[in-house]
Amino acid sequence: MFESIIAEGCLYGIMALGVFITFRVLDFPDLTVDGSFPLGAAIMAAFLVKGYSLWLALVLAFVGGTMAGMLTAVLHNELKIPNLLAGILTMILLYSVNLRILGTSNVSLLNVDTILSRVFGFLKPIGFSREMSYMLFFILAIFIIKFIMDVFFRTDLGLTLGALGNNQQMIISQGVNPKLLKVIGVGFSNGLVAISGALTAQYQNFADVGLGQGIIIAGLASVMIGEFLFRSNRIGWLTLNVILGSIIFHGVMYGARLAIFEIPFLESSDLKAVQVLLVIICLAGVLAREHQRKKGKEKPR
Amino acid sequence: MISLKNIAIVFNKGTPDENLALNNINLSIKEGDFITIIGSNGAGKSTLFNIISGSYFPTSGTVSINNIDVTRHAEYKRAKYIGRIFQNPLMGTAGNMSLEDNMMISYKKGFKWPILSLNQKMRQFFQDELKQLDMGLENRLRDNVGLFSGGQRQALTLLMMVLSQPALILLDEHTAALDPKNAALVLELTSHFVKKYNLTTMMITHNMNHAIEYGNRLFMMDKGEVIFDVQGEEKKALTQARLIEKFHEIRHSEFDNDKVLLSQD
Numbered sequence: 299m300f301e302s303i304i305a306e307g308c309l310y311g312i313m314a315l316g317v318f319i320t321f322r323v324l325d326f327p328d329l330t331v332d333g334s335f336p337l338g339a340a341i342m343a344a345f346l347v348k349g350y351s352l353w354l355a356l357v358l359a360f361v362g363g364t365m366a367g368m369l370t371a372v373l374h375n376e377l378k379i380p381n382l383l384a385g386i387l388t389m390i391l392l393y394s395v396n397l398r399i400l401g402t403s404n405v406s407l408l409n410v411d412t413i414l415s416r417v418f419g420f421l422k423p424i425g426f427s428r429e430m431s432y433m434l435f436f437i438l439a440i441f442i443i444k445f446i447m448d449v450f451f452r453t454d455l456g457l458t459l460g461a462l463g464n465n466q467q468m469i470i471s472q473g474v475n476p477k478l479l480k481v482i483g484v485g486f487s488n489g490l491v492a493i494s495g496a497l498t499a500q501y502q503n504f505a506d507v508g509l510g511q512g513i514i515i516a517g518l519a520s521v522m523i524g525e526f527l528f529r530s531n532r533i534g535w536l537t538l539n540v541i542l543g544s545i546i547f548h549g550v551m552y553g554a555r556l557a558i559f560e561i562p563f564l565e566s567s568d569l570k571a572v573q574v575l576l577v578i579i580c581l582a583g584v585l586a587r588e589h590q591r592k593k594g595k596e597k598p599r
Numbered sequence: 600m601i602s603l604k605n606i607a608i609v610f611n612k613g614t615p616d617e618n619l620a621l622n623n624i625n626l627s628i629k630e631g632d633f634i635t636i637i638g639s640n641g642a643g644k645s646t647l648f649n650i651i652s653g654s655y656f657p658t659s660g661t662v663s664i665n666n667i668d669v670t671r672h673a674e675y676k677r678a679k680y681i682g683r684i685f686q687n688p689l690m691g692t693a694g695n696m697s698l699e700d701n702m703m704i705s706y707k708k709g710f711k712w713p714i715l716s717l718n719q720k721m722r723q724f725f726q727d728e729l730k731q732l733d734m735g736l737e738n739r740l741r742d743n744v745g746l747f748s749g750g751q752r753q754a755l756t757l758l759m760m761v762l763s764q765p766a767l768i769l770l771d772e773h774t775a776a777l778d779p780k781n782a783a784l785v786l787e788l789t790s791h792f793v794k795k796y797n798l799t800t801m802m803i804t805h806n807m808n809h810a811i812e813y814g815n816r817l818f819m820m821d822k823g824e825v826i827f828d829v830q831g832e833e834k835k836a837l838t839q840a841r842l843i844e845k846f847h848e849i850r851h852s853e854f855d856n857d858k859v860l861l862s863q864d
């Protein structure tokens with residue numbers, strides 16, 4: 299139980315890091331996620347079934363997700379479609395694309411060589427259980443991604459992306475095209491989401507066009523729970539918050555699943571409602587905290 | 600270096616709100632000019648800046664910088680040689696990023712590559728530059744800019760802009776939102792930097808004394824036109840009374856609306 303909570307927290311945490319980039323860093327609420335997550339899974343599964351190199355498949359999943367995010371940004375930039383709607387358009391478009399890639403609505407990976415089966419094959423001889431191996435791999439994966447993000451957001455380009463979400467006029471005044479930044483940022487975000495989807499397909503041993511439905515809620519909840527943890531303006535702490543937020547979220551969801559099992563009139567299909575409830579509670583918490591802070595501040599001069 | 604030819608801009612064309620905000624603007628700005636601009640609310644001063652910077656495109660006419668026609672060039676492209684400060688001190692910096700991050704972003708204009716430029720040497724450089732402001736900001740490199748006062752933020756915006764070495768700076772009532780002490784400070788700094796780096800400057804102000812005291816050239820704007828353009832000795836000899844007199848002379852107006860026109864604070 300413990301292992302699977304950490305494992306899932308880290309696995310979906312990669313997606314949450316992507317959501318963090320759009321919603322928090324860029325201030326570009328992006329719903330492409332619900333399409334780019336299964337896109338990553340579909341690309342991964344399609345290539346694994348055909349026997350392509352595992353790592354190539356993972357890279358292609360990233361590239362696919364990035365392109366999906368870029369499409370959303372371009373729709374927003376060039377056609378002036380509001381960002382929420384642009385994301386929804388891409389998300390629905392991806393449903394058809396994902397079906398094409400998979401060929402059917404569901405592809406099994408049970409007897410296929412995957413990154414996870416290799417990891418387990420590697421760790422089993424030294425006495426690790428399957429759950430333990432997966433957990434270790436996902437921890438390693440998310441911390442590598444966190445490290446890359448922490449460095450990236452300190453580079454000149456990364457800092458500029460951070461400022462974009464804060465003050466677009468400033469970015470324009472610095473001679474940078476905000477449209478290009480959005481393409482880069484939303485693209486990168488969805489690349490991460492697709493990697494998360496690609497790993498999820500291997501974790502669950504199948505890829506499904508319905509895999510990503512409502513996944514954005516899990517991402518958002520993780521980001522918001524994380525914001526109650528460390529208060530900092532340093533990117534390293536912010537990304538750590540997201541990861542821990544995701545682990546906490548999956549812990550709570552694990553508890554919710556057990557509760558549903560115990561309480562007779564609840565069904566597993568009610569889980570989504572529980573997730574939404576959690577997000578609403580977080581949002582209310584954030585608002586309450588902001589209200590408190592405004593009241594407490596006596597305008598220091 | 601900058602010239603505007605027959606610039607006109609119409610807002611809300613074809614609606615009952617149609618508004619000719621600028622009309623028949625012909626200007627030629629020389630390198631090293633420090634121009635102060637006065638005029639009543641709605642005279643078109645900010646709109647003139649928006650046309651020069653590319654925030655708005657004119658309905659007709661051309662804008663050129665160093666003989667290159669930039670009338671339809673995107674704002675971010677022109678920003679490589681134009682620095683701009685707004686009345687709102689929050690507009691020039693990213694509030695929830697640290698001071699050093701803000702300075703790094705504005706250190707060089709143009710596209711930013713994924714390279715790590717912020718190092719100890721840069722920090723030392725930023726600290727040295729920040730000392731000029733004499734606000735103690737050199738010890739707060741890691742603080743969020745959002746924690747600073749309006750005056751500190753505006754002074755910082757000014758410094759950051761100057762460091763990127765723009766060919767022209769546009770100041771739109773950049774001290775109007777500050778308390779008198781901070782306003783005087785930021786204005787002093789402005790004048791200091793303009794001299795130090797020989798910056799070509801346009802400064803909108805509602806303070807007639809500042810308009811007279813600073814710069815080598817003055818524009819008076821009214822109803823979308825530059826009605827008075829004075830420089831050199833004549834500018835030096837200007838007084839408030841002379842400016843008001845001039846306005847009435849040009850507009851043949853007997854209205855006692857000087858306060859609205861050239862409000863003095």
Ligand SMILES: Nc1ncnc2c1ncn2[C@@H]1O[C@H](COP(=O)(O)OP(=O)(O)OP(=O)(O)O)[C@@H](O)[C@H]1O
Pocket residue numbers: 610611618620638639640641642643644645646647
């Ligand atoms: N984006 C816009 N859409 C419609 N009308 C506009 C727009 N921007 C400016 N105007 C109009 O153009 C006219 C000139 O406005 P502008 O902001 O340039 O005045 P100003 O001289 O800067 O005045 P102030 O001293 O109040 O800042 C005003 O009538 C204003 O309502």
Ligand SMILES: [Mg+2]
Pocket residue numbers: 644645646771
């Ligand atoms: Mg104005």
